[in-house]
Structure formats: C-alpha cells, structure tokens
Amino acid sequence: MRASLKDLENAVNQVKLLKKDPGNEVKLKLYALYKQATEGPCNMPKPGVFDLINKAKWEAWNALGSLPEETARQNYVDLVSSLSSSSESSSQVKPGADKEHAGYGTLVVTSEDGITKIMLNRPTRKNAISTQMYQEIILALKAASQDDSAITVLTGNGDFYCSGNDLTNVTDTPLGGIEEKAKNSTNLLRDFVASFIDFPKPLIAVVNGPAVGIAVTLLGLFDIVYASDRATFHTPFSHLGLSPEGCSSYTFPKIMGPTKATEMLTFGKKLTAREACAQGLVTEVFPDATFQKEVWTRLTAYAKLPSNVLRISKQVIRNREKEKLHSVNVEESSIIQGRFLSEESMNAVMNFLSKRAKL
Numbered sequence: 343m344r345a346s347l348k349d350l351e352n353a354v355n356q357v358k359l360l361k362k363d364p365g366n367e368v369k370l371k372l373y374a375l376y377k378q379a380t381e382g383p384c385n386m387p388k389p390g391v392f393d394l395i396n397k398a399k400w401e402a403w404n405a406l407g408s409l410p411e412e413t414a415r416q417n418y419v420d421l422v423s424s425l426s427s428s429s430e431s432s433s434q435v436k437p438g439a440d441k442e443h444a445g446y447g448t449l450v451v452t453s454e455d456g457i458t459k460i461m462l463n464r465p466t467r468k469n470a471i472s473t474q475m476y477q478e479i480i481l482a483l484k485a486a487s488q489d490d491s492a493i494t495v496l497t498g499n500g501d502f503y504c505s506g507n508d509l510t511n512v513t514d515t516p517l518g519g520i521e522e523k524a525k526n527s528t529n530l531l532r533d534f535v536a537s538f539i540d541f542p543k544p545l546i547a548v549v550n551g552p553a554v555g556i557a558v559t560l561l562g563l564f565d566i567v568y569a570s571d572r573a574t575f576h577t578p579f580s581h582l583g584l585s586p587e588g589c590s591s592y593t594f595p596k597i598m599g600p601t602k603a604t605e606m607l608t609f610g611k612k613l614t615a616r617e618a619c620a621q622g623l624v625t626e627v628f629p630d631a632t633f634q635k636e637v638w639t640r641l642t643a644y645a646k647l648p649s650n651v652l653r654i655s656k657q658v659i660r661n662r663e664k665e666k667l668h669s670v671n672v673e674e675s676s677i678i679q680g681r682f683l684s685e686e687s688m689n690a691v692m693n694f695l696s697k698r699a700k701l
C-alpha cells in the first residue's frame with residue numbers, strides 16, 4: 343500500500359523522536375523529500391553561492407527533479423522508518439536487525455532481512471561515480487561478499503540511478519601528469535569491474551531512474567535488473583571519445599545481439615526501460631509509482647531462500663564465463679587507457695565541464 347498523507351504526518355513526528363541525530367546528509371534528504379512530497383518539483387530560485395545552507399537545501403530538493411509527489415512521500419516514510427529501526431537497533435542491539443554500515447562517504451550501505459543494499463548517494467551529482475565512489479563500491483562489494491546476507495542490491499538515491507563516470511575525475515591530475523592519471527584510472531576501472539565479475543552471490547540492480555555510461559554497461563554483470571519505467575539506458579561513448587567498458591563489448595552482443603549492441607555502444611542510442619527489457623538487458627519493468635514497493639516485496643521474499651543454494655546457483659550459472667570476462671575487462675581497460683589520452687575524449691570532457699555540452 344502507498345504511503346498516505348497521514349503516514350507522512352506520522353513520519354514527520356517520528357523524526358522528532360529519533361534517539362540519534364541522523365546527520366546532515368540524511369537531514370537534507372528528508373528536507374528534499376518532504377518539499378517534493380508536499381510542493382512538487384523545486385520551485386525556488388537557486389540561492390547565491392555564499393548562502394551555503396539554503397544552497398545545499400535547494401540542491402537536494404532540485405536533485406529530485408520530477409519525482410512524483412507520492413513517490414517522494416513513500417520514500418520519506420521509508421527513510422524515516424529505516425532511521426527509526428536503525429536508531430532502535432543501536433540501543434537494543436537485536437541480532438539480524440537493520441544495520442547501516444559506517445565509514446562510507448559516497449554510499450549508504452545497509453543490511454536488513456537478508457539483503458545488503460548499496461545505495462549510490464551523490465544525488466546532487468546524479469550519483470556520478472567519483473574516484474572515492476569507485477573505491478568505496480569495491481570495498482562495499484568485498485564486505486557484502488563476506489557478510490551473511492543472501493543477496494546484494496545496488497541502487498541510487500534521488501531521481502537518477504547513476505550518471506556514470508564523474509567527468510570531473512580528470513581534474514585531479516597527479517604530479518606525473520595526464521599519462522599517470524590515465525594509468526591510475528585504468529587500474530581503478532579494471533579493479534572496479536573485476537569486483538563485479540567476481541561477486542559470489544546474486545547481485546541485483548534496482549534501477550530507480552536514468553542510467554548512463556558505466557552504470558549501464560555493468561548491468562550485463564548483474565544477475566537480475568529491475569527498472570522503473572522512468573529509467574533510461576544510455577552509453578554515449580563515441581560522443582565522449584571513449585570505448586566500451588564494463589565487459590559490455592562481450593556481454594551486450596551476447597544479451598541483445600551484435601547489431602542492437604552496436605546501436606547502443608557505438609552510436610549511443612538511448613533505450614527506454616521497456617526497450618531495454620525487450621532486448622534482455624533489463625529483467626522486468628515496474629511503474630515508477632509502485633516500483634520501490636513491488637521490487638522490495640519481491641526481493642525480501644527471494645532473500646528468504648537458503649543463502650548457500652543461491653550462491654551455488656549463481657556460480658553454476660556464471661563461473662564458466664569468469665575467465666573470459668576477466669580477459670575482456672583487461673583488454674577493454676587497456677583500450678580505454680589510450681582513449682583517456684585522446685584529443686576527442688579530452689575535448690568532450692572539457693565541453694562538459696564548460697557546460698557547452700549535455701548528453
């Protein structure tokens with residue numbers, strides 16, 4: 343059942359009773375969801391650069407884009423309910439209770455009901471993957487592979503699933519110059535993709551909104567992909583002077599056939615969720631208004647299955663491809679290293695940074 347106005351009012355009161363301060367990031371998220379739920383999309387002018395607090399609030403609200411009011415209301419109620427249970431669990435320490443894993447700056451990682459959820463948490467940047475986020479996802483997957491959850495979910499906070507590689511990553515050039523930067527990025531990319539190839543349990547993508555670049559290519563390495571009907575799938579590599587990564591040069595032709603894969607990976611054709619589902623990249627599409635409810639109900643049921651057998655089945659299905667996937671990853675990474683240094687790629691990034699181009 344969807345959250346009602348009364349549920350929203352109760353949740354607002356519950357926030358006042360939280361035993362633990364949820365921290366500024368969560369408070370901003372609550373502010374934004376409340377505004378969206380009660381007033382719709384952000385309707386205020388952007389505050390000036392020195393008005394830091396109001397600017398942060400504006401950015402958090404604005405990042406929700408056109409998220410429907412009832413989804414914002416549901417997300418607000420869900421967030422408060424997760425805060426209430428985690429604040430209870432920290433005082434009562436019930437075994438198996440919802441648990442937020444500390445130590446991540448760009449992710450919110452929680453474990454509950456046999457599910458470890460890794461949520462990309464840079465909504466004001468459309469969850470673009472910064473260098474720190476790449477590193478934290480590697481760590482979160484490693485931890486999830488060893489915890490006692492049955493399944494692991496990757497999803498995004500806000501109106502986007504993920505806008506792909508953070509194009510400002512290139513700006514922190516080390517002393518060794520752009521060649522060293524390209525080498526470091528390539529090594530990080532290879533290790534990042536390898537952590538998906540090696541992940542031993544069912545890995546599920548809950549694609550809550552548009553996905554771009556590496557967030558799309560990686561989907562070929564997931565075991566299930568659920569998408570909101572608001573999600574889109576876009577790999578504009580040629581526009582960015584880049585080549586396919588995330589093993590997509592191998593997984594996409596296998597999933598959708600070489601010509602459909604070429605339209606996406608070479609020509610940057612953007613797919614709707616329904617098109618991506620018809621082509622086998624997405625498992626099932628849900629209406630955005632009921633997406634969270636339907637998907638989490640289903641995943642909670644799946645996570646009750648015996649965890650050892652889920653792990654074994656995944657490995658039976660996937661293991662014979664592993665060696666091939668690692669070799670594809672190494673090859674794609676070495677090709678993209680050259681692309682990072684190409685004029686085409688540098689111009690595309692500079693265009694984006696100077697706001698001349700939007701994909």
Ligand SMILES: CCCCC/C=C/CC(=O)SCCNC(=O)CCNC(=O)[C@H](O)C(C)(C)COP(=O)(O)OP(=O)(O)OC[C@H]1O[C@@H](n2cnc3c(N)ncnc32)[C@H](O)[C@@H]1OP(=O)(O)O
Nearest residue numbers: 466467468470505506507508509510527530531555556701
């Ligand atoms: C270790 C390195 C490995 C490298 C692996 C390579 C991977 C390849 C890829 O992933 S290619 C894909 C790269 N991604 C993009 O090209 C997306 C660029 N972004 C956009 O085109 C748009 O921002 C959008 C379509 C995602 C969203 O448009 P919208 O109008 O809805 O929102 P804004 O543009 O206003 O976005 C809000 C702010 O977020 C910033 N932002 C969004 N995406 C990125 C990004 N990928 N990198 C950096 N910054 C991003 C955007 O600039 C806005 O910032 P502002 O508020 O300061 O203006």
